[in-house]
Amino acid sequence: MTVTPDTPKWVQDAVFYQIFPDRFAKSGRVEKPNNILPWDAPPHQEKYHGGDLLGIVEKLDYLQDLGINAIYLNPIFQSACNHRYHTHDYYQVDPLLGGNSALRELIDEIHRRGMRIMLDGVFNHASRGFFQFNDILENGPHSAWLDWFTIEDWPLGPYRGDVPANYVGWVGLRALPKFNTDNPQVREYLMRVAEFWLREYDIDGWRLDVASEIKTPGFWEEFRQRVRAIKPDAYIVSEIWELAPEWLTGDKFDAHMNYPFTSAISAFAGGERVSRMLTKDRGYHPYPGIDAAEFGRQITRLLDAYHWETTLVKYNQLDSHDTARLLSVARGDKATVRLATLYQMCYPGTPSVYYGDEIAINGTERYDDPHEDKDARWPFPWHDEARWDQDMRAFFKEVIALRHAHPALRQGRYHQLYAEGAVYAFARQHDGETLLIALNTAERPQTVTVPLNGLFAEAPQKILFGAAEIVAATEHQISLTIPPRNGVVFTTD
Numbered sequence: 001m002t003v004t005p006d007t008p009k010w011v012q013d014a015v016f017y018q019i020f021p022d023r024f025a026k027s028g029r030v031e032k033p034n035n036i037l038p039w040d041a042p043p044h045q046e047k048y049h050g051g052d053l054l055g056i057v058e059k060l061d062y063l064q065d066l067g068i069n070a071i072y073l074n075p076i077f078q079s080a081c082n083h084r085y086h087t088h089d090y091y092q093v094d095p096l097l098g099g100n101s102a103l104r105e106l107i108d109e110i111h112r113r114g115m116r117i118m119l120d121g122v123f124n125h126a127s128r129g130f131f132q133f134n135d136i137l138e139n140g141p142h143s144a145w146l147d148w149f150t151i152e153d154w155p156l157g158p159y160r161g162d163v164p165a166n167y168v169g170w171v172g173l174r175a176l177p178k179f180n181t182d183n184p185q186v187r188e189y190l191m192r193v194a195e196f197w198l199r200e201y202d203i204d205g206w207r208l209d210v211a212s213e214i215k216t217p218g219f220w221e222e223f224r225q226r227v228r229a230i231k232p233d234a235y236i237v238s239e240i241w242e243l244a245p246e247w248l249t250g251d252k253f254d255a256h257m258n259y260p261f262t263s264a265i266s267a268f269a270g271g272e273r274v275s276r277m278l279t280k281d282r283g284y285h286p287y288p289g290i291d292a293a294e295f296g297r298q299i300t301r302l303l304d305a306y307h308w309e310t311t312l313v314k315y316n317q318l319d320s321h322d323t324a325r326l327l328s329v330a331r332g333d334k335a336t337v338r339l340a341t342l343y344q345m346c347y348p349g350t351p352s353v354y355y356g357d358e359i360a361i362n363g364t365e366r367y368d369d370p371h372e373d374k375d376a377r378w379p380f381p382w383h384d385e386a387r388w389d390q391d392m393r394a395f396f397k398e399v400i401a402l403r404h405a406h407p408a409l410r411q412g413r414y415h416q417l418y419a420e421g422a423v424y425a426f427a428r429q430h431d432g433e434t435l436l437i438a439l440n441t442a443e444r445p446q447t448v449t450v451p452l453n454g455l456f457a458e459a460p461q462k463i464l465f466g467a468a469e470i471v472a473a474t475e476h477q478i479s480l481t482i483p484p485r486n487g488v489v490f491t492t493d
Contacts, residue, residue: 004309005250008205008233011313012410014070014116015345015400016352017063020321021073021097022048022082023379024355025055030098040384043377048082051379053093053102057109059382066358066393067400070116070350072207074321076103079127083321083377085209086127086175090193107201118205118235119197123190124213125169125176128158133177148186149177170213181216191226198230205235207257207315212240212247220252237315241283245305258314258349259284260302265347266318268295268424269339269441270330278324286329292441296419303348303414312411314349319357325376327362334360335485338395339439342466342487345403346428346437348414356380358396360389402465402489408433418450423482425450436460436490438468440482447471449479460490 026032026039030052037047053076063071075084078092093103110117126133132145137158141151150168157163158174170176179186197203206227211220227234238253243260247253266286267274279287290298303311318340319326330336337357344351354376355361361378381387403409412430419425422442428435434455440446452459452475459473466488471479482488 003250005248005254005307006228007254007309007313008235010116010233011070011235011254011350013404014350015068015403016070016072016118016315016350017066017068018072018317018320018352018354019056019074020051020083020355020377021053021056021076022051022084023377024051025059025380025382026050027052027054027058027098029054030096030102032096039379040381041379043375043379046081048096049379050096052097053106054098057102057106060109060113060115064113064115066353066397067404068353069114070118070204071110072118072352073120075120075122075209077122080129081127081175085122086129087122088127088129089131091196103201107203111202116204116235118207118237119203120209121194121206122209123179123193124181124210125178128175128177130177147183148180150180170210178213181214181219187216187219187222191223194223194227195230198227198234202231203234204231205237207237207239208253209239211238211253212244224252235313243302243305248306248310250307255310255314255350257320258302258316260298261314261316261347261349262286262318262323264290264295264298264302265340265343266326266329266336268292269343269439270326270333270336271441273330273333273336275324275329275331278329282323284323292419292421292424295424296416300416311348315352316344316347316349317352317354318344319354319376321354321376323376325354325357325362327357327360328375332362334389334392337392339441339485339487341396342399342489343437343439345399346409346426346435346489348410348412348428351400351403353396353400358393359387360392361387398465406433406435406464407431408435415453415455417453417455418448420448422446423448427452427455429455434460434492435464436478437487438480438482438490439487440484443484445481445483447479447481449477451477456492458492460492462491462493463488464491465489 032050036050076093077087078089078094079086093100132148135145136143153166156166165174168178170178236254238256240256241259263285267290271289274287276287408428408430412428415427417425423440423446425438468488469481
């Protein structure tokens with residue numbers, strides 16, 4: 001018997017904004033140490049720019065004006081690195097971010113505005129500064145916490161690369177000692193962390209870092225049960241990069257970060273512009289570019305893999321802190337970003353905007369240097385609006401508003417209608433509303449005839465967004481000319 005997943009309904013209406021806290025906004029209300037990079041300096045793997053949570057509070061008007069109603073924060077707990085995936089204390093917000101009081105103010109203000117917030121849960125591994133592991137470093141085999149991690153031999157080599165680490169780290173990284181989640185004490189500790197931030201701070205969900213790395217039987221099932229016992233509509237998102245329906249059967253996660261979606265639309269919208277070096281060995285596959293037929297096959301495979309209720313809450317991003325920005329992947333081609341974002345806002349699932357994409361923030365022109373993916377972590381240029389692409393921001397506002405205005409784009413069934421050459425067309429249908437969306441990724445106008453497959457009582461001829469010339473239209477098919485590198489959304493009303 002097929003079980004319908006119990007997914008949170010609010011997520012279907014959410015448009016997320018992913019924030020890398022050190023690089024989004026800095027408030028004068030959070031005291032900082034002296035050795036902080038200037039805000040406009042290039043990002044550095046080991047240095048801080050000093051962004052904080054009160055800075056986010058001060059930019060909520062900006063986010064709401066954009067159309068954002070949910071925020072996903074990269075890790076915020078105390079850590080000795082700017083990305084904070086090396087957790088020192090799971091019960092303390094990093095002092096550089098303003099501490100626990102700053103998170104409280106941020107959550108209160110987000111909820112006052114009717115918005116939602118999701119935190120990043122890094123439960124597979126901790127850091128060398130995590131108390132229990134630090135005790136092992138100090139006391140060796142005499143530590144009381146030996147079985148919280150997997151110690152293989154002595155002495156430990158936490159910092160020297162010329163000697164064995166002698167303990168298990170995530171993907172062999174000494175900085176990230178992997179928890180022994182088979183230990184019931186470790187398991188209970190992590191469950192209580194998840195419960196604490198839900199119960200005491202009323203967060204709305206957890207994004208779970210490298211979730212498939214935790215192999216302990218029953219771990220994620222228990223996690224879901226305990227999270228949902230506190231907040232029945234909490235959103236639980238796993239960082240699993242591949243097509244993996246076995247993880248989304250209703251007993252663990254609500255969604256994955258949808259990198260197969262990212263790969264498909266980036267390859268189709270970007271085509272031959274996609275930089276091989278910026279996408280090589282990143283865990284997703286937007287290179288090489290693909291045509292509409294292959295795009296259609298990939299999207300069909302993706303839609304067929306999951307229950308519809310799961311598809312409606314899949315976390316659909318175009319880029320993230322773990323990839324180069326789409327603008328860089330497409331070698332600076334802004335039409336790729338517009339095409340992909342239009343599709344993202346019309347596709348089933350929950351769209352996420354990575355901070356700064358809406359102003360075409362871009363940190364590199366070295367699209368064939370695999371080390372240039374750090375451009376995804378540049379500080380947001382609040383100090384220099386001359387660098388903002390205001391046309392791009394206006395575009396984002398318009399397509400986000402389009403999604404908010406039409407339930408068919410949030411809950412509607414998906415019908416592929418045309419997938420040939422450079423043109424892809426589909427419909428979304430819900431509760432008496434049917435929309436036709438068509439994309440042309442070619443450098444020249446394309447004239448195509450799209451079959452409507454009985455979805456429309458009359459020809460869709462009213463343009464809600466974009467531009468196209470209708471050549472001929474009946475209730476059975478529509479012939480139209482779509483401008484180069486452009487998209488259009490039609491309705492019958």
